Amino acid sequence: MRCFQFYLGEKKDESKTERSSSVPCSGSTFTDPGVRRSGSELNSQTASDASSESRGRNQFPILSDKPSNLTVFTFADVKSATKNFTRSAKLGEGGFGCVYKGVIKSLEEPGEKVDVAVKQLGKRGLQGHKEWVTEVNVLGVVDHPNLVKLVGYCAEDDERGIQRLLVYEYMPNGSVEDHLSVKAVEPLSWAMRLKIAQDAARGLTYLHEEMDFQIIFRDFKSSNILLDEQWNAKLSDFGLARLGPQEGLTHVSTAVVGTLGYAAPEYIQTGRLTAKSDVWSYGVFLYELITGRRPLDRNRPRSEQKLLDWVKPYLSDAKKFQQIIDPRLERKTIWKSAHKLSLVANRCLARHAKTRPKMSEILQMVNDVVQASAGLGSPHPPVKQKDPSEETAKKGKRRFMDIRVVDGGWLVRILSSKHVKTC
DSSP states (O other): OOOOOOBSSOOTTSOOOOOOOSSSOOSEEEOOTTEEEETTEEEEOOOOSOOTTTTTOOBOHHHHTSOOOOEEOOHHHHHHHTTTTOGGGEEEEOSSEEEEEEEEEOSSSTTSEEEEEEEEEOSOTHHHHHHHHHHHHHHTTOOOTTBOOEEEEEEEEETTEEEEEEEEEOOTTOBHHHHHSTTOSSOOOHHHHHHHHHHHHHHHHHHHHSSSSOEEOSOOOGGGEEEOTTOOEEEOOOTTOEEOOOTTOOOEEOOOOEETTTSOHHHHHHOEEOHHHHHHHHHHHHHHHHHOOOSBOTTSOGGGSBHHHHHGGGSSOHHHHGGGSOTTSOHHHHHHHHHHHHHHHHHHTOSSGGGSOOHHHHHHHHHHHHHHTGGGOOOOOOSOOOOHHHHHHHHOOEEEEEEEEETTEEEEEEEEESOOOOO
16 A cells, blocks of 8 residues: 655745635635734734755655555445535534544445445645645555544545645544534533543643654644544544654744644744644643633633633632633632643643643643542533534534734634525
8 A cells, every 4th residue: 555755844836835724714814825923913924934944844655655554445335424515414614624423334245335435526626635645645644543544545636636634533523623512512521521631631642742754743633533323532524734844843834724722832833833832732732621711812801811811810810710711600619620631731831842841741731630520520421412514414514713914914704594505
């Protein structure tokens, strides 16, 4: 089974990757390679795409030499699995393209059928293709229970042109972002949030420290953490992943891409990427679990729009701290556990990247919080959510907001209609 060779850094004459979150569509994605942090705002400035440490390291030879067990699907296979990409099978749409629910024959039990999620590359040209190749390379060789499994891919030409699709294991319970939303039917319990924090830390620890090469996720956020049938959390969407620096080097220099509210300040300012950038994002995510709020929410009052700025005044006093805990939780019962988790988050959010712990150390800290919180209940899942494809078939509508930074200014795109056109 062949893997694809792809590039680690963007060439200066190439357009920069434009990215929005996978299904469900949300979040604020920035792509300007020169984005710098000034106070608490993000503004366009100049930043280097490359450094002397990363020049000449464009290819990803380690992964392309690894054996892969991915299945190669024909386009006819994928069309059949999704019933010709019927509207009722559509789960949503992200920056990559549309995602559909499909059914294929089990590769392990030929007589059985299994559900899959099929991601179809939209008409985004070279950059979308590069992200598709990255997913194939990364998920084709990694194997961990807290990473979404890539079953296979399709790469062929037909009368419509070049077809690029990815076939994943189906994650029926959606993303963590779904269940933290104020629109969630039943909020995640505190015990479930702790388990999700554990699962996500395990996934990042594997990527950073448990292989003979390091992978930096680069777009860690709640919408990229999906929940399987047993409510296990798994990292997904590796289109922006990068191989970590070679031995003796301190960082990888790349164009600055990611999601506003999650990206580490030193990465935004310099384009220098390290595993500690993921650690920062994980710290932001812990506060997301504690508060039930998004890292950046323009719909809130101005003083509350940026999560990290909003929580700061409440961290030094125990009584004040209770006020930032998600009001849907039993604040008086869980506040001690939540405060302990906030201390872990604070370690992740150290201003100087070198002082942040490694993910394996963070995982141990989270494990300690979980053990100390054993009396707060077991991580029972919330009420079973309806299948998104069933909802799409019944209602035939979808609404989302996609906020991007384009040429240093805000571009807000809101889609709200009775019917969403099939991509």
